[in-house]
Amino acid sequence: MTELERMAEHVRSKISITPKIGIVLGSGLGKLADSVENAVHIPYSDIPGFPVSTAEGHKGEYLSGTIHGVPVILMNGRIHYYEGYTMQQVVTPVRVMALLGAQTVILTNASGGLNTSFSPGTIMCITDHITSFAPSPLIGSNDDTLGTRFPDMSCVYDVSLRDILHASAQRQGIDLADGIYIQITGPAFETPAESRMYAMLGADSVGMSTACEAMALHHMGRKVLGISCITDMCIGNSGITTHEEIQRIADLAGDRIGALILDIIGRI
Ligand code: HPA
Numbered sequence: 001m002t003e004l005e006r007m008a009e010h011v012r013s014k015i016s017i018t019p020k021i022g023i024v025l026g027s028g029l030g031k032l033a034d035s036v037e038n039a040v041h042i043p044y045s046d047i048p049g050f051p052v053s054t055a056e057g058h059k060g061e062y063l064s065g066t067i068h069g070v071p072v073i074l075m076n077g078r079i080h081y082y083e084g085y086t087m088q089q090v091v092t093p094v095r096v097m098a099l100l101g102a103q104t105v106i107l108t109n110a111s112g113g114l115n116t117s118f119s120p121g122t123i124m125c126i127t128d129h130i131t132s133f134a135p136s137p138l139i140g141s142n143d144d145t146l147g148t149r150f151p152d153m154s155c156v157y158d159v160s161l162r163d164i165l166h167a168s169a170q171r172q173g174i175d176l177a178d179g180i181y182i183q184i185t186g187p188a189f190e191t192p193a194e195s196r197m198y199a200m201l202g203a204d205s206v207g208m209s210t211a212c213e214a215m216a217l218h219h220m221g222r223k224v225l226g227i228s229c230i231t232d233m234c235i236g237n238s239g240i241t242t243h244e245e246i247q248r249i250a251d252l253a254g255d256r257i258g259a260l261i262l263d264i265i266g267r268i
Contacts, residue, residue, distance in 0.1 A: 002143065002145075004095055004099060004143075004146075005099065006049070007047050007048070007050055007092070007096050008099035008100050010046075011042055011062060011073075011096060011100060012100060014064075015042070015100075016040075017064060018071060019064060019071050019073035019097065019101050019102045020070055020071050020072065020102065020103060020104070021070060021072045021102055021104050021105070021106065021265060021268060022072070022073050022075070022094065022100075022102035022104070022105040022106070023072060023073075023074045023105070023106045023108070023261065024078055024093075024094065024106070024107045024109075025076050025077070025108060026108040026110055026209070026210075026229070027109070027231070027246060027247055027250040028110060028229060028231075028247065028249075028251045028252075028253060028254040028257075029108050029254050029257060029258060030059065030076060031255070031258055032074070032254075032258045033063050033074060033076050035067050035258070035262060036063050036064075036065040036066070037065050038065045038066060039063050039064070039065040040063070040065060041062070041063055042061060043061045044060045044061060044062070044093070050092065051079045051083075051089040051090070051093070052079075059077040060076070061076050061077065062075060062076070062093075062097075067262065067265050068262070069266075070266060070268075073102060075094070075097065078090075078093065078209055078213070079092070079093060080186065080187075080208055080209055081134060081135075081185050081186070081208070081212070082186040082208060087134070087135045087136065087137040087212055088140060090212055090213075091137040091212055091213055094213045094216060094217055095146070095216055095217075098217055098220045098222050102222065103223060104161065104222065104268050105213075105217050105222055105223070105225075106224075106225045106226075106227065106261060107126075107210050107213055107214060107224060107225070108227045108229070108257060108261075109181075109207050109209050109210045109226075109227075109228050109229070110228070110229050110230075110247075110249075110250045111124070111181060111205035111206055111207035111229070111230060112190070112205060112206045112207065112241065113204070113205055113230040113232065113233040113234060114182075114195060114198055114203050114204055114205055114206055114235050115177075115179055115204040115205070115235075116236065117177070118179075118204070118205070118230045118233065119230070119233065120230060120232055120233065120249045121230065121231075121252060122175070122177055122229075123169075123174065123175065123176050123177065123227065123228070123229055123257060123260075124176075124204065124205055124230060125162055125166065125176055125177070125225075125227060126157050126179065126210070126214075126227070126228055127157055127162065127180060128156065128157065128180045129157075129181045129183060129210070129211035129214060129215075129226075130182040130201060130203055131183050131215060133182070133185070134183045134184065134211070134212060136212075137212045137215060138151070138215065138216070138219055146219060147219035147220050147221060148219075151219045153218065156214050156215065157214065157224055157225065157226050158223040161223060161224075161264075161268065162178075162225065164267050164268065165225060165227070165264055168260050168263040168264050168267070171263070172260070172263065174256050176260075177204075179205055179228075180203050180204050180205075181203065181205050181206075181228055182198050182201070182205070182206050182207075182211075183206075183207060183208065183210060183211035184198075184206060184207075184208060185208065186208035187208070189234075189241045190206055190234055192234075195234035195235055196235070198234075205228055205230055206234060207228065210226060210228070214226060227257055229253040229254075231245070231246040231249040231250050231253075232245060232246060232249065
């Protein structure tokens with residue numbers, strides 16, 4: 001049994017359902033945890049060998065139960081590369097959700113806007129990503145039982161899930177943009193020159209997570225949906241970026257993103 005399987009087995013022994021959908025709650029989305037019925041909480045610190053999230057605003061536990069009758073597992077808090085973990089450790093929690101049975105994983109995050117048509121509070125459906133500025137989580141010996149050595153990445157974010165999300169946004173009158181997300185390592189926010197470079201490279205928003213998780217899940221053949229809340233603008237005369245302001249805007253947008261997720265769960 002691999003270490004990942006041992007971790008999955010530990011979580012499996014605590015929960016009574018086989019999750020169909022995994023959800024990673026980024027900044028501001030903690031409230032979605034209240035929608036889980038018959039919730040079982042599994043702190044990361046209870047799982048032997050598991051990385052523990054230290055980022056502010058990130059709780060550090062799995063939550064498993066049902067939403068609208070659909071068995072789900074949520075990550076309330078993720079692991080970031082800037083905390084000092086390896087990329088393999090960073091993607092461990094999403095890989096475990098996949099091993100537990102999640103065929104689809106919804107990744108959410110807060111990010112900085114690079115597309116000038118965005119503003120703080122814009123919700124963006126991630127259509128593709130750039131990870132060239134962060135190490136790959138697939139570096140190292142490949143576990144062939146998870147996925148192939150040289151995985152295709154031509155369509156990481158599932159098109160039909162994106163269509164379902166857009167249809168839900170339209171039904172609910174929620175503005176939803178499309179865009180490309182670039183992952184940087186952090187923890188420092190980008191300089192204006194870096195932001196201009198990322199925009200020139202084709203990115204619409206920048207953040208410190210998500211793309212590595214999407215890559216690891218796609219490696220495992222899982223379907224991925226990415227939803228990003230633009231919390232601050234990195235392009236133009238946008239002033240300084242603070243973690244507090246990011247959290248404030250993410251909290252404000254959290255209800256809209258939560259409404260989207262609650263609506264699509266039964267349609268996936
Ligand atoms: N940069 C990186 N990560 C972020 C940002 C940003 O501007 N905003 C929210 N997360």
